[in-house]
Amino acid sequence: MNNRESKSELQQRIAAELREKQLRKDLVDKDLSAGEVDVDGSVYVEDLKPTTSLSWAWLLIGVAILGTIIAIIMAVS
DSSP states (O other): OHHHHHHHHHHHHHHHHHHHHHHHHHHHHHHHHHTOOOSTTOGGGTTOOOOOTTHHHHHHHHHHHHHHHHHHHHHHO
């Protein structure tokens, strides 16, 4: 009898996990098919920080590095 009860409990847990997984999948599919994605509430932006005041400096550094790489390639060619 104990063996049947433990199987029954296991089956119930597995069924509950499968239902939860299907609900999550349905919600994601519904959001994507609707074409309306809540960007602010999205999981993707949960841990992002706002842009700092030094973002312009990083942009300049990136442009300088890109320019240097192009200059080196042009000089070698």
